Amino acid sequence: MRICSKRFDDMNTSAQMTRTAQLALLVLACQMSAAHAFTATHYELDLRPDFEAKVLHGRAHIKLKADTNVSRVFELTSPTLEITGAQLNGRELAVEKSNTGWRIALTEAQATAANLDVHVVYRAKAADGLVFGAKHVYTAFHTCQWMPCVGDDLSRASVAMNLELPQGHRSVASGEPDAATGKRTQRWSQTLPYPLYTFGFSAGVFNEVAATPSDPRLRYLGVSDDDAALRAKFKESAQVLDFFEAKAGVPMPHSTYTQVLLPGSAAQEASSFSLIGKRMLDPILEDPQEDWVIAHEMAHLWWGNLITCATWSEFWLNEGITVFMTAAWKQHRWGEAAYQHELGLARQRWQRAKDANFDKPLSWPGDYPSLGVRRANQYNKGAVFMSVLRIEMGEEAFWNGLxxxxxxxxxxxxxxxxxxxxxxxxxxxxxxxxxxAWVH
Ligand SMILES: [Zn+2]
Structure with a gap:
């Protein structure tokens, strides 16, 4: 639109042209050269982690669809990647580094195309979004730190990942394992569009408890736990899954859900798997009720991944509902006291926002002074609100509504x-x- 307006201004300066003629020319000019902004619809990624150098070598094929007519430049919003080559519809591209990413200037023909195919060759170093251990690697939320992104991390696209791994390595990635998996390459693909921040993979020398015919939905991977330990720690997973499926009214959106048990304190949902740190889960061996991390990350399969906040200021819809659903699972499995205990923790944590004089409505669009205060509101006040709504609406209406x-x-x-x-x-x-009172 901006380009067309500019042309119109230019034409206004030209003398002796009737307004009708100007408009006719304007329409023609816009039809001929309306530059588009582009939305990525699909990412095809070839990924090779180098465990020694702690670097990920990647090739991305990004399918772009014309969106609105606003720009002759588009950007890969991945400033920390090292891009070593790029092609657009088979032609070499000049990419230019900016503060926010890599800018690609389009020719007029490219900018007016309905579809573009971009190929990018890149390297990603270990960083916030990419964590290497001695014999494993996993991605951590910041998707645009390990793959070239178009748009922000809430934009949705389908994805396929071809992981080139050393002999004996196992993997999980967003979506389903693909039958086309070769000896060295393990392929995963996800045809439903998911938000970019839920894209991920993990690979390493893992023990595996594969999905079994008795429960084909669940698969466990672990770095240092043998099969028996993995089965013991994830004993409740099938029941948690049944509970959430019933409450959601939507079956698990993937054929298999993988839980990866890693060293440290990871607690992360990805579209079709979760990454769980031993520090978070191992207490379950002492106290079986310490299952919150399994329930929390699994609840995100629906509330967070399948249904995602449209903007980050509505993040409570991901996290507040998930914290509440974790408490509801505990009530179902362990009884009323366990539910009240979880809600009590949420109230305590919400108090941190009140103490900081920052108790905001749940959809508050401004910045928070700290991550802690943001979590106090979006995770904990959000969960308390859901519990209040449950009381006010009554059991049947509340669960029907959810x-x-x-x-x-x-x-x-x-x-x-x-x-x-x-x-x-x-x-x-x-x-x-x-x-x-609570939200708006
Ligand atoms: Zn969460």
Whole structure:
């Protein structure tokens, strides 16, 4: 649009042209050269981790679709990658480093195309988004630190990853394992569009408890735990999955869900798997009720991954609902006291925001003074709100409302209004006052 406006201004300066003629020319000019912004619809990634050098060698094939007519430049929003080559529809490209990424200037023909294919060769070093151990590697949330991204990390696309690994290494990545997997290359693909921040992979010298015919949904990988230890620690996983499927009203959106047990204190959801640190899970051997990390990361399969906040200011829809659902699982499995204990912890943690004079509505769009205060609101106040809503609506209406919300929004970005309208449709009681007070 900007380009067309500029042309119109230029034409205004030319003398003796009727307005109708100007407009006709403007329309023609726009039709001929409306430059597009582009949205990535699919990423095909060839990835080779170098465990010695702690570097990931990558090739990305990005499929782009014309979006709106605003730009002759597009950017790969991955400033920390080292890009060593790029091609667009088979032609070499000049890519230029900027503060926010890598800028690619498009020719007029490229900018007006309906589709573009970009190939990028790159290297990613170990960083916040890419963690190497001696014999394993995993990605950590910051997707644009290990692959070239188009748009922000909430944008959705499909993805396939071909992992080239040393002999004996096992892997998991977003989506399903592909039958085309070769000897050295393990291929995973995900055809449903998911938010970029849920893309990931992990590979290493893992023990594996493969999905079995008795429960084909679950698979466990571990760095230092043998099969028996993995089975013992993830004993509850099948029941947790059954509970969330029933509450969601939507089956698990993948054929297999992998839980990877790693050294340290990871607690991370990815689209079709989770990364769990031993420090977070090993207490389960002493106390079976210490299963929160299994439940929390698994709840994200629906609330967070399949249904994702449309903006980060609505992040409570991912985390507040998940903290609440973890408490609801504990109530179902371990009883009322376990539920009240989880809600008590959430209230205590919410108090940190109150103490900092930063108790904001859940959809508050501004910045938070610290990660701790942000979490106090979005994780903990969010969970407390869900528990209040449950009391105010009553059991049947509340769970019907949550199911309605989950079914209606699967595969979408959501705002608090989507939750409110699903909940409102499930009860006679007017929820506006509650949502205004807590959320808006
Ligand atoms: Zn979470």
């Amino acid at each position: 199911r309605r919300y989950t079914i209606a929004n699967a595969g979408r970005g959501v705002t608090s209004r989507d939750l409110q309208s699903a909940m409102q449709a499930s009860t006679e009681r007017d929820l506006k006052g509650l949502f205004d």
